[in-house]
Amino acid sequence: MSPQPKPMTLDEFHVIFEQVKNWGRWGADDQHGTLNLITPEKRRQAASLVQEGVTVSAALPLATEPGPWNHAPVVHLMVQAGDMEEAHSSSDYFAIAPHGLFHTHLDALCHYFYRREMYNGRPASMATSRGATVNSIETAQDGIVSRGVLLDIPRLKGIEWLEPREAIYPADLEAAEEAANVRVEEGDILLVRTGRHRRLEHVKDWGLMDGLAGLDVSCGPWLHQRGVAVLGSDGVSDVFPSPLESGRLPVHLLALPAMGMLLIDNCQFEPLGDACAQRERWEFLLTIAPLKLLRGTASPVNPIAVF
Amino acid sequence: MSGDPKPISLKELDDLFEQVNNWGRWGEGDERGALNLITPEKRRKASALMQDGDVVSAALPLATQLAPENPSPVGHYMVRAGDLPGDSCADYFAIAPHGMANTHLDALCHYFYHGKMYNGVPASKVTSRGAEANSIEVALDRMVGRGVLLDVARALGRDWLEPGEAIYIEDLEKAEAAQNVRVEEGDILLVRTGRFRRRAQLGGWSPTSGLAGMHGTCMPWLHSRGVAALGCDGVSDVIPSGVEGGGVPIHTVAIPGMGLHLIDNCDLEPLAKACEEKARWEFLFVVAPLKLVKGTASPVNPLAMF
Numbered sequence: 001m002s003p004q005p006k007p008m009t010l011d012e013f014h015v016i017f018e019q020v021k022n023w024g025r026w027g028a029d030d031q032h033g034t035l036n037l038i039t040p041e042k043r044r045q046a047a048s049l050v051q052e053g054v055t056v057s058a059a060l061p062l063a064t065e066p067g068p069w070n071h072a073p074v075v076h077l078m079v080q081a082g083d084m085e086e087a088h089s090s091s092d093y094f095a096i097a098p099h100g101l102f103h104t105h106l107d108a109l110c111h112y113f114y115r116r117e118m119y120n121g122r123p124a125s126m127a128t129s130r131g132a133t134v135n136s137i138e139t140a141q142d143g144i145v146s147r148g149v150l151l152d153i154p155r156l157k158g159i160e161w162l163e164p165r166e167a168i169y170p171a172d173l174e175a176a177e178e179a180a181n182v183r184v185e186e187g188d189i190l191l192v193r194t195g196r197h198r199r200l201e202h203v204k205d206w207g208l209m210d211g212l213a214g215l216d217v218s219c220g221p222w223l224h225q226r227g228v229a230v231l232g233s234d235g236v237s238d239v240f241p242s243p244l245e246s247g248r249l250p251v252h253l254l255a256l257p258a259m260g261m262l263l264i265d266n267c268q269f270e271p272l273g274d275a276c277a278q279r280e281r282w283e284f285l286l287t288i289a290p291l292k293l294l295r296g297t298a299s300p301v302n303p304i305a306v307f
Numbered sequence: 308m309s310g311d312p313k314p315i316s317l318k319e320l321d322d323l324f325e326q327v328n329n330w331g332r333w334g335e336g337d338e339r340g341a342l343n344l345i346t347p348e349k350r351r352k353a354s355a356l357m358q359d360g361d362v363v364s365a366a367l368p369l370a371t372q373l374a375p376e377n378p379s380p381v382g383h384y385m386v387r388a389g390d391l392p393g394d395s396c397a398d399y400f401a402i403a404p405h406g407m408a409n410t411h412l413d414a415l416c417h418y419f420y421h422g423k424m425y426n427g428v429p430a431s432k433v434t435s436r437g438a439e440a441n442s443i444e445v446a447l448d449r450m451v452g453r454g455v456l457l458d459v460a461r462a463l464g465r466d467w468l469e470p471g472e473a474i475y476i477e478d479l480e481k482a483e484a485a486q487n488v489r490v491e492e493g494d495i496l497l498v499r500t501g502r503f504r505r506r507a508q509l510g511g512w513s514p515t516s517g518l519a520g521m522h523g524t525c526m527p528w529l530h531s532r533g534v535a536a537l538g539c540d541g542v543s544d545v546i547p548s549g550v551e552g553g554g555v556p557i558h559t560v561a562i563p564g565m566g567l568h569l570i571d572n573c574d575l576e577p578l579a580k581a582c583e584e585k586a587r588w589e590f591l592f593v594v595a596p597l598k599l600v601k602g603t604a605s606p607v608n609p610l611a612m613f
Contacts, residue, residue, distance in 0.1 A: 040360025047357035047591065047612070053350030057448040059598045072399075076437060076602065079403065082419060082430030088559070089418045090433040090603045097386060097399040104598075113394045124389030127396040131383060142364045143593075143610040248394065285354065287451075289595040289608040292368040292410075296383065297398045302595040304448050306354065 005167040005216045005243035013244055013253075016217065020224040021258045023120050031139045033109055033119055033260020037229045038146045042187040046147040046285045052307050056275045058191070058232070058267040059104040059302040062096065068207030070102040098298040099265075101208060101236060105298045106144075106290050107263040110135035112249075112256040119260040131295025140262060140299075141292045144230060148286025148305055149188050151176040152273045154195040160202075161195025164211030167239045168192065170222040180282040186227030189286050193269040196234040212240040220254035223261070230288070231255055232264030232303065264288065264303060272305055279307060312473040312549030315523050320556060323523060327530040327565045330426050338445045340415055340425050340566015344535040345452040349493040353453040353591045357612045363581045363590075365497070365538070365573040366410040366608040369402065375513040377408035404604040405571075407514045407542060412450075412596045412607045413562060413569040415441035420563040437601025446568055446596050446605075450536060454592025454611055455494050457482040458579050460501035466508075467501025470517030473545040474498065476528045479521075486588040492533030495592050499575040502540040507576075520545035523556035530565055536594070537561070538570030538609065570594065570609060578611050585613060 026036045062074040075095035082090055098105035110132040113124040118135050126133045153168055154161050156179040162168070173192075177183055184190055194213040200206065212235045223231060231237055231251075238249040255261040276282045285306040290299035315323075333343045369381045382401035387393050404411035416438040419430040424441050432439045459474050460467050462482035468474070479498070483489055490496055500519035506512075520541045529537065537543055537557070544555035561567040582588045591612040596605035 043360035043362065043612070044357060047354045047360075050351060050354035053347030053352075053354070053451075055350070055448040055451050057595075057598070059447070061444075061598045061600045064600060074599075075401075076599070078433075078435050078437060078603075079405075081435045082416075082424070082433035083435055087419060087430060087433075090416055090430075090438065091403070091405040092437070092603045093401070093403040094599060094602070095382075095399065095401040097397070099386075099397040110389075110396055113389060113396075116389075116394075118389075124394075124396075127389035129385050129388040129390055131385060131398070132389075132396060138368075141366070141368075141608065143362050143608065145362050145610065145612060287593045287595065287610060289364075289593065289610050291597075291606050291608055292364070292366045293381075293383070293400060294368050294371060296400070297385075297396050300597050302447065302597055304451060304593060304595050306350065306451055 003166045005239050008217060008243050008245065010245045013250060016220055017114065017254060017258050020220050020254055022260050030120055031135050034229045035140065035144065037187040037227050039187060043145050046145065049147065049283055049285050050306050054307045056272050056305045057302055058269060058272050058305060060266060060268045062300060063102055072097040072100055096300055098300045102266055103300055104266050106140065106288060106301045107256060107265065108132065108135060108137040108297050109256050109260055109262065111297050112252050114253050114257040117257060119257050132297055133295065137290055137293055137296040137299045140290050144288040146187055146189050146229060146286060148191055148284050149182055149184055150191045150193060150272060150276050150282050152193040152276065155273060155277060156180065161199040162213035164213060165239060166213040167216040168219065169216050170219055173219065173222060182282045184226045184228060187229050189230040189232065190228045191232045191267065191269065193273050194235050197268055197270050208240060214239040215251050217250040220251065224259055228261065230262045230264065232267050234267050234269045236265040237263055264301065267303065275307065312522050312545050312547065315550045315556065317551050320550060320560065323526055324420060324560050324564045326527045327561065329566050337426055338415065338441050339449060341535045342446060342449045342568060344493040344533050345449060346493060349452050356453065356589055357591045359613045361613045363578050363611045364608055365575060365578050365611060367572060367574045369606060370408050375511050379403045379406060402606055404606045407572060409606055410572050411604045412443065412446060412594060413571065414438065414443035414603050415562055415566055417603050418558050418562040420559055423563060425563050425566040438603055443596050443599050443602040443605045447598060450495065450594035452535060452592060453494050454497060454590050455488055455490055456497045456499060456578055456582050456588045458499045460499055467505040468519035470512060470519060471547060472519045473522040474520065475522050476525055479525065479528065488588045490532045490534060493535050495536045496534045497538040497573060497575060499579050500541050503574055503576050514546060518542065518546040521557060523548060523550060526557065526561055536568040538573045540573050540575040542571040543569055570607065573609060581613065
């Protein structure tokens with residue numbers, strides 16, 4: 001199997017888009033998409049996975065330094081500080097553009113348009129210059145709590161990380177399932193580790209133009225069939241450069257507008273991968289608490305796994 | 308009994324500080340403070356409270372409109388939008404988390420007492436480039452445990468406490484008795500004053516002119532019960548506080564003295580309703596602050612799970 005994805009035409013892509021589309025599945029007005037697959041029973045079962053009471057965060061620091069991955073660094077300004085005369089308190093101010101390639105964030109369903117439409121056939125024009133009036137991040141404001149499953153592709157292949165541009169195929173996901181003795185099921189939050197941040201520790205001279213590992217477009221129908229509720233990655237789920245004729249990101253397009261599946265981009269899976277490997281257990285309670293950003297297209301998040 | 312806050316002199320405030328002081332208790336370099344009381348065992352037991360699979364958020368929307376309680380609204384700018392050419396939308400948020408409008412978690416560097424932060428670290432460690440110690444990063448994945456809501460307004464048979472009305476230890480214990488729950492070591496305690504029910508019915512007001520909350524004399528009780536973190540629909544402190552010269556003693560004493568993380572401006576209305584319906588005021592509670600490097604606070608969306 002080729003590590004780099006095959007080029008794909010827009011016509012070929014459209015067939016897959018139609019195949020995985022969930023429009024109308026949960027009603028004409030639905031804005032929750034695959035979050036509908038997380039039932040109270042699913043959450044209850046997820047809580048029963050807590051056996052030790054140990055927590056692991058999957059968030060990167062919100063980076064304030066610009067770099068090849070971080071063209072929109074977080075701005076952090078101190079309003080009051082302790083090195084000022086007679087200070088009694090400290091406070092600050094943050095400016096955050098959550099999207100991009102370096103901040104751990106949850107994409108709202110409005111984030112990507114396909115042929116000028118969002119999830120459930122809503123016109124792109126409803127995501128206005130004053131904010132998204134449908135499919136905004138508010139739809140996840142009561143939190144996302146379910147079973148998290150980490151498929152650690154490099155570890156299960158016995159390597160440190162996937163190389164940039166390397167694609168993950170359904171066969172890789174299934175091999176990882178088998179090695180981890182876990183099966184991705186309906187309502188799961190699926191996390192896919194590529195080893196990006198381990199590689200970043202070792203390879204400094206690396207930017208987006210060199211490529212990024214991620215899921216091949218053929219994983220779209222697999223995610224759909226398994227009933228994945230939310231997909232997270234230490235990259236952005238997609239492979240760079242994109243194999244799609246237009247250069248757009250096919251996994252983003254299949255997840256957000258077609259399936260209505262929220263994505264968590266740029267997770268930090270190094271501590272979580274280690275925690276899973278130590279326990280030989282790749283499932284856990286996972287909580288994601290997006291901020292209540294009205295009409296927002298994303299939220300920075302701190303996903304917390306509990307073992 | 309709740310009522311106008313009893314005066315607290317600066318000498319009494321110093322005494323309160325000494326009574327609740329946790330400096331050195333978890334080692335010299337400790338920055339977690341009372342969060343140390345949330346043990347893995349505590350978390351394990353808390354997770355067993357999730358029996359229905361229901362989740363309730365305790366966050367207000369991050370308010371983008373100017374209001375008496377919100378002098379520095381969140382800025383929200385669209386970087387790309389669907390009424391413009393292009394195939395995606397994206398945005399940008401500017402957030403000053405402190406104050407009385409947004410649900411946020413205070414880091415232990417937020418208040419100084421006689422020039423010192425929690426564990427005796429000098430205030431000067433919070434520089435104009437950020438907090439070098441006791442920053443919000445400490446709480447990253449620590450705040451998973453049992454949450455307990457003490458619905459004081461309900462226990463007193465009222466829709467809400469009036470602005471400036473103080474809660475005393477006996478009120479907290481009255482709520483415990485009414486709800487048949489006891490606040491224990493390692494709990495994340497939430498105290499409801501009914502602020503947002505009042506706002507929904509009567510409209511907003513400036514909380515600096517009066518806000519219900521706990522009197523400073525509740526601190527030794529919080530300390531003896533081993534509260535790990537404290538949240539409120541106000542800012543925990545009653546305003547005005549009764550402290551000589553003004554001030555917010557739970558902020559100025561409990562944050563640096565006890566090492567107590569505070570969650571200010573929670574929306575406890577949906578949570579109070581859920582608790583009442585289930586006749587259960589304890590739940591698995593998760594607060595997931597953003598990893599804001601050297602930050603003094605984070606906006607949060609606390610989640611209660613039943």
